[in-house]
Amino acid sequence: MRRPVETLGVNLALWAVGLLTLFPLFWMVSASFMAPGEASTFPPPMLPRAATWANYRLLFAEHGIVRQVANSLLISLLATALSLLFNLTAGYAFAKLRFRGRDRVFRLLLGALVVPAQVTMMPLFLMLKEMGLVNSYAGALVPWLASVFGIYLVRQYALTIPDELLEAARMDGAGEWTTFTRVVLPLLKPILVTLAVLTFLGSWNDFMWPLIVLTEREVQTLPVALAVLSREHVQDVELMMAGAVITVLPVLLLFLLLQRYYMQGLLVGSVKG
Amino acid sequence: MSRRSPAARRWSRRQFLGGAAGLCAAACARRDEPLRFWAMGREGEVAQKLLAGFEAENPGLRVKVEQLPWTAAHEKLLTAFAGDATPDVAQVGNTWLPELVALEALEPLDDRVRGAGLDLADYERGILETNLLEGRQHGVPWYVDTRVLFYRQDLLAEAGFAAPPRDWDEWTRMMLAVKRRVGQERYAVLLPLNEFEPMVALWLQQGDELLRDGGRRGNFRGPGFRRTLDFYLSLYDRKLAPPVTHNEIANVWNEFGRGYFSFYISGPWQIGEFKRRLPPELQGSWMTAPLPGPAGPGASIAGGSSLALFRRSRRKVEAWRMVEYLSRPAVQREFYRLTGNLPARRSAWDDPGLAADPHARAFREQLTRVRPVPQVPEWERIATDLRLVMEKVVRGDIPRESAAEDLDRRADRILEKRRWLLDRRARR
């Protein structure tokens, strides 16, 4: 009999939490269409009086943000490609190929996860400086080449491939590489998409390393450029909101499209030994 | 130690990029890259306009100006040095020169100055000397600057004073009177907690050395700093100054216009900003005055910016030509008209606009009473610590009694490397 009341309570709570959660994003979009100075009036407006594209136009025309959009896209795409290239073969080999020291090496890799990546930043910067790679895309891509997490993700998934399939391929005379490309890769497709989505989002949203290694505006990614810009334009709220929308929108859309794969990676990635 | 030449390194990086991205091919092969010039704040805004004449005189030569905000400029210059991404020419605050010279980032200019016949006698001596480091000239002064008092004549008159203050006592009386009139919500003076320049200017008035033993140790425990500290903190104790940073003020001009404060210590670029940003009805009610000192008119910081050439530049000939252009008296006058900055060349001061500008008068007078900050590379960092400790004292985080000792400890620690380097050099 208490059912209807309870149902109402649960759903009201859910609506409240959901609206509160989405509110900052809603306001970001709304303020990005306000006229300069409009957001800094009292009481704070929720919607623009007269929506305008002026902030976006200013970002593209005057601040040349198209360059940073391209940088972000390029770096994220390359990071994704590199990550697939390095992690798929390794993850598969750790799961299915037999070689001496395999399990010891894998355990060592997992052990390396306790060391936070920031420890490497100072020497890495000096290394890249010696190689002349500071302020280059290559410098920003270095941390994405191979990752223990990526290898782990692929390995966990590859473990589910039945050995018989591989044996059958080998019996047909296929070499290890052919087995990998013809038989394994198609089976790994779901995790391949997962890894790609995670890497793309991760590198797009990455902040600290690009901030350090990309100091020139021409090579900066969107988040870094936005952070720098927002220090110089403290009072230009509406302009900054437009910048935030441009930064957030691509990843949000990508997530909505490939949500299933993303969630899968999240669950595999966190349920680890 | 074998190091590849910068050119070779650059080339290999480009090549790598080209290979990795396949995008650089068109953009990077260009030979006629523009000259890269970094300038700060308002100077950065007008630089491109100022250089139109230079580009017209040098067909085919383009200048790309990058405008750096003042608050980020120092960091950006060091970062550029660390990342081998320095521009061809930059505006460098003359307190930053020692640092860049110690890093061997700058090109000594003696030969080029002589070759161009640049008349150094036309420059203010005290300012020129800030460019002379390790016996060589590392920059050409672009404009001179010092800090003076900006104040609201109308609010001061309402409080019963017709002229600006000449010494600290008089200043204090005025601030108390203003505060009585404006009440709880408003203040008498703005000394933003994220600026160290006002504090340093007041300290320089004491005649102390800011660092002792030839820039080897801090001198915060000296009597001069003590007096400055007491005066400075009394402004917050008596609620004459709001305990805020620029972040919280957001728009200094608006707040000055609203009478949130009546006194403000700032530099000549602010003349132009106030003229542009204060509403017309307020234009007659603000003025500048030399800094009041502990006893009579006081000293202020010998500041300003120089134009410096970077060692890594591959276009030094063209870069120098640009520096020469910007140093011409006629261009210096134009620069004044665009920014309100006082040109470094005295021959540019006879510009009718400059000679007649009542707001510039205080700066001309103050410039006869300027002192440089210590010419050590670590100064910026020591001054930043000074700012931090001041903020914490004002906010009550650390007791004021221990401030001087704390600052000396920090300064001595920062200067440890310098002491070692100096000793090593002495041993050789």
Added chain:
Amino acid sequence: MRGSAIAWLFVAPALVAIAVFFVVPVAAALLLSVTDFDLYGLAGWHNVRFIGLDNYLHLLQRPLFWRALANTLFFVLVGVPASIGASLGAALLLHSPLARLKGIFRTALFAPVVTTLAAVAVVWRFLLHTRYGLVNHGLATLGLSPVDWLGDPRWAMPAIVLLSVWKNFGYNMIILLAGLSAIPADLYEAARLDGAGRWALLRHVTLPALGPILLMVSILTMSAHFQLFAEPYVMTLGGPAERTVTVLYLMYEDGFKWWSLGPASAVAFVLFLFMFAFTLLQARVARHTGAA
């Protein structure tokens, strides 16, 4: 043997990359942390001295380091429970058989997780503005007085916790949701037959069943919280009065603002030690209390 060689070829690229860009730098960082590598060092290695453990010892004497550590621990000790609490609450709501539109809400609550931290930090900086921010406006409509979120030393870190909870609770929510659906229904049936009420069910069935997942989630969340950097960088620059300087922020300022890369490396290792110690501690406590 041939198979083994081929297998090595499969893992070699990844291992080489990890060795060159991770293992070697970690070792180099250890070496760097016993030198006084600074701005002068960038000008040439002849300006660099070996100074043993001095960087570490000086660090322990620096008030700013202790401030940064205290700030970081505040963020960890307040932020982690707050974040996991929010995740658990949201997961329970979503898991309730009475909830409608579950899929949509799941996506909505998760959305902040995929957004760009630097960008939403910019957004929140304005939402938290003292005069024009909507957070204070909301407080005002509830009859509460405004808070100077980012300007008041007492409130700056709580403000960052707020942003962080909003940004991250969706992540653990998904994991906990998976954990909730894995709890066998008969456990609840049995408890209900014993006359357990809703709270009793939560305390005696749900939470114990979630124990291992909660432990794992809290370890992961904690290590992420130790690495707080972008929020203070974008929102407060470590201020006011250094109340949002975190250990990582300190490392960044030492290393990449002042270019004291030696001392910065020492900071990085100290951070690492702390994270490691906390993880061990948590695992041990969990073992003692029987959560795992």
